[in-house]
Amino acid sequence: MLETELIATDKKSKARVCNLKTAHGVIETPIFMPVGTLGTVKAVNQNILEHEIKAQIVLSNTYHLYLRPGMEVMEQAGGLHKFMNWEKPILTDSGGYQVFSLSEFRKIKPDGVEFRSHLDGSMHFFTPEKVIEIERSIGSDIMMVLDECTPYPCEYDYAKKSQKLTSDWAVLNKKAFEKTKPLYGFDQNLFGIIQGSVYKDLRERSAKDIVNLDFNGYAIGGLAVGEPMEQMYEMVSFTTDFMPENKPRYLMGVGRPENILEAIERGIDMFDCVMPTRNARNAYLFTSNGTLSMRNNSYKNDFNKIDEKCECYTCSNYSRAYLRHLFIAKEILALELATIHNLYFYLELVKTAREKILNGEFVTWKKEIINKISINELNNSEE
Amino acid sequence: MLETELIATDKKSKARVCNLKTAHGVIETPIFMPVGTLGTVKAVNQNILEHEIKAQIVLSNTYHLYLRPGMEVMEQAGGLHKFMNWEKPILTDSGGYQVFSLSEFRKIKPDGVEFRSHLDGSMHFFTPEKVIEIERSIGSDIMMVLDECTPYPCEYDYAKKSQKLTSDWAVLNKKAFEKTKPLYGFDQNLFGIIQGSVYKDLRERSAKDIVNLDFNGYAIGGLAVGEPMEQMYEMVSFTTDFMPENKPRYLMGVGRPENILEAIERGIDMFDCVMPTRNARNAYLFTSNGTLSMRNNSYKNDFNKIDEKCECYTCSNYSRAYLRHLFIAKEILALELATIHNLYFYLELVKTAREKILNGEFVTWKKEIINKISINELNNSEE
Numbered sequence: 001m002l003e004t005e006l007i008a009t010d011k012k013s014k015a016r017v018c019n020l021k022t023a024h025g026v027i028e029t030p031i032f033m034p035v036g037t038l039g040t041v042k043a044v045n046q047n048i049l050e051h052e053i054k055a056q057i058v059l060s061n062t063y064h065l066y067l068r069p070g071m072e073v074m075e076q077a078g079g080l081h082k083f084m085n086w087e088k089p090i091l092t093d094s095g096g097y098q099v100f101s102l103s104e105f106r107k108i109k110p111d112g113v114e115f116r117s118h119l120d121g122s123m124h125f126f127t128p129e130k131v132i133e134i135e136r137s138i139g140s141d142i143m144m145v146l147d148e149c150t151p152y153p154c155e156y157d158y159a160k161k162s163q164k165l166t167s168d169w170a171v172l173n174k175k176a177f178e179k180t181k182p183l184y185g186f187d188q189n190l191f192g193i194i195q196g197s198v199y200k201d202l203r204e205r206s207a208k209d210i211v212n213l214d215f216n217g218y219a220i221g222g223l224a225v226g227e228p229m230e231q232m233y234e235m236v237s238f239t240t241d242f243m244p245e246n247k248p249r250y251l252m253g254v255g256r257p258e259n260i261l262e263a264i265e266r267g268i269d270m271f272d273c274v275m276p277t278r279n280a281r282n283a284y285l286f287t288s289n290g291t292l293s294m295r296n297n298s299y300k301n302d303f304n305k306i307d308e309k310c311e312c313y314t315c316s317n318y319s320r321a322y323l324r325h326l327f328i329a330k331e332i333l334a335l336e337l338a339t340i341h342n343l344y345f346y347l348e349l350v351k352t353a354r355e356k357i358l359n360g361e362f363v364t365w366k367k368e369i370i371n372k373i374s375i376n377e378l379n380n381s382e383e
Numbered sequence: 384m385l386e387t388e389l390i391a392t393d394k395k396s397k398a399r400v401c402n403l404k405t406a407h408g409v410i411e412t413p414i415f416m417p418v419g420t421l422g423t424v425k426a427v428n429q430n431i432l433e434h435e436i437k438a439q440i441v442l443s444n445t446y447h448l449y450l451r452p453g454m455e456v457m458e459q460a461g462g463l464h465k466f467m468n469w470e471k472p473i474l475t476d477s478g479g480y481q482v483f484s485l486s487e488f489r490k491i492k493p494d495g496v497e498f499r500s501h502l503d504g505s506m507h508f509f510t511p512e513k514v515i516e517i518e519r520s521i522g523s524d525i526m527m528v529l530d531e532c533t534p535y536p537c538e539y540d541y542a543k544k545s546q547k548l549t550s551d552w553a554v555l556n557k558k559a560f561e562k563t564k565p566l567y568g569f570d571q572n573l574f575g576i577i578q579g580s581v582y583k584d585l586r587e588r589s590a591k592d593i594v595n596l597d598f599n600g601y602a603i604g605g606l607a608v609g610e611p612m613e614q615m616y617e618m619v620s621f622t623t624d625f626m627p628e629n630k631p632r633y634l635m636g637v638g639r640p641e642n643i644l645e646a647i648e649r650g651i652d653m654f655d656c657v658m659p660t661r662n663a664r665n666a667y668l669f670t671s672n673g674t675l676s677m678r679n680n681s682y683k684n685d686f687n688k689i690d691e692k693c694e695c696y697t698c699s700n701y702s703r704a705y706l707r708h709l710f711i712a713k714e715i716l717a718l719e720l721a722t723i724h725n726l727y728f729y730l731e732l733v734k735t736a737r738e739k740i741l742n743g744e745f746v747t748w749k750k751e752i753i754n755k756i757s758i759n760e761l762n763n764s765e766e
Contacts, residue, residue, distance in 0.1 A: 301460075
């Protein structure tokens with residue numbers, strides 16, 4: 001079972017430092033989890049992921065893996081760790097979000113959600129029990145419950161009904177988790193998800209319902225879906241007050257570097273987002289001085305590193321001019337080099353946040369760093 | 384200047400073992416040169432290329448680099464080695480082949496070839512002098528002369544005229560090479576190219592013309608362009624008899640593993656081909672037991688290595704089932720893993736050929752290995 005060791009709490013904010021002990025090693029929080037939807041973090045191999053990017057845990061996806069390669073292959077492989085050759089921790093999203101965002105047809109019923117595969121149109125039915133069964137087949141260290149992720153904006157009445165449904169399903173998820181056993185000889189953990197859209201009373205109700213069920217950790221879902229940033233921060237801050245100190249707190253799908261730092265300040269430990277990987281593939285690079293659009297003509301003969309302060313494989317070996325050339329020529333290597341850099345940047349960011357919390361400088365550092373990194377080249381680009 | 388040390392010649396065939404000393408290190412022949420057209424071997428980074436694939440030299444392309452990123456960037460970078468961060472030898476194709484195969488408009492004139500860029504339609508004029516100038520800007524260890532590569536089939540009269548043109552241009556190439564100096568403080572070398580289509584008298588004439596000009600090495604061009612394999616082998620065997628023993632011999636654009644072994648037997652030292660990299664990206668994998676089409680349904684739950692005997696990064700870490708999953712899901716990692724495997728296979732093949740020549744077992748081994756590796760799954764595939 002997940003052991004959560006609360007190492008330190010910031011005196012000037014709600015920021016925390018924890019060590020989470022899983023069957024596949026310790027996760028040092030605050031942590032960012034690279035997204036490996038289909039059992040691969042797009043464009044980088046597992047050796048790079050572990051040794052160059054220094055990922056401590058990756059996120060994979062129940063909905064996607066269930067459809068491809070399917071659970072028969074997954075079980076024959078001995079679970080996802082063996083299938084993808086990744087010996088560090090894995091967290092699996094329940095698939096709830098994908099059912100709601102990807103499927104062209106979905107119907108929510110009291111006991112689950114019926115949906116049409118975005119790949120071949122085949123019909124499937126996910127229940128809390130079914131999702132637990134799939135996550136047992138995957139063998140993730142941290143399993144997420146099936147929930148309903150409300151969109152933004154969301155009417156109060158719908159949000160209330162949905163929050164109730166997510167709480168009801170949470171009970172079923174927990175029961176199914178307790179009734180089943182891991183398939184591969186190591187402990188798995190189940191995290192509950194707090195919903196409630198942007199309504200404080202619903203967030204409070206949800207938090208109390210979910211925490212009452214005693215999960216191994218708690219996530220805040222249904223944010224970063226289009227609401228204003230300030231509202232997201234307010235919801236995070238409000239919700240973490242109802243989350244126990246001795247369990248990890250995960251803000252799902254967040255976000256930009258500045259969002260992560262603001263959420264750390266408000267008491268969050270874990271993050272995931274496709275932004276560093278997706279932006280990398282679109283030539284948007286994060287640096288300690290703001291984002292760069294590597295296709296920009298101004299980098300044509302710029303032989304500097306992407307980020308002067310960065311020690312990633314890409315910055316240690318290649319110039320902006322070379323990376324621009326690869327993007328312009330549509331070379332596959334561009335995708336790998338940009339992905340390595342962006343993920344390294346995210347991992348360094350949370351690692352530094354941890355150090356700053358430990359030495360009491362987090363709040364001051366956070367303000368300075370946000371001013372620098374949130375400069376977006378796209379706003380004042382030459383082209 | 385290129386030092387060619389002829390280490391051994393096979394007693395039972397014309398196969399040879401050489402060490403070629405360049406400013407960027409020794410090349411041990413027979414050697415296969417991975418193709419890095421635009422300053423990147425598609426889908427693999429330079430660290431993988433050097434340490435996992437163990438490439439000794441890569442091929443890049445004058446025509447492509449001239450168009451993108453252009454020679455201004457190339458010179459500002461300090462040449463291609465620095466631009467792409469590759470410290471081992473580089474050979475550059477002259478661009479002649481690309482002018483003839485890619486450009487929608489080209490006009491051969493006595494002093495060069497006028498062509499339209501396949502990228503933006505702009506007009507350019509390549510002369511032997513211009514190509515030497517570009518290759519000086521690139522800073523390749525081995526520069527190729529501008530030639531005309533005849534198609535197949537090719538009328539005798541055209542082939543004869545073309546062979547004469549290539550010989551005339553060879554003189555101009557050599558002069559331009561002697562008149563110019565390297566830009567980056569290390570020696571470059573120039574290889575001549577023997578043409579003559581499938582006509583023995585033209586091949587002999589061309590070989591004598593070109594060898595007479597005393598280049599640092601000699602290539603056979605204009606083969607592997609559609610002629611029957613036996614005819615290619617015959618031409619290679621015929622032509623190498625006119626090539627000096629103390630200079631490297633390069634068969635351009637060849638080929639399948641069995642083609643390479645047959646050509647080694649006929650006295651060739653160096654090879655390049657897009658086949659291992661291009662096939663990899665199309666899910667065709669070379670193994671010691673023939674080729675596999677990794678999208679095949681039969682690999683869905685096949686947890687064996689791609690090649691039981693292979694020790695490449697891919698085979699050491701991932702299964703056929705995982706690779707198939709990546710290809711089916713169109714994941715970028717599939718391209719990298721397949722490319723690593725195929726290039727490793729080619730490099731191992733020529734490395735073993737070298738060992739077998741040295742211990743006198745080459746001819747016997749070649750027959751055995753060709754029987755195994757030339758089994759093509761596509762011929763008897765289930766799907």
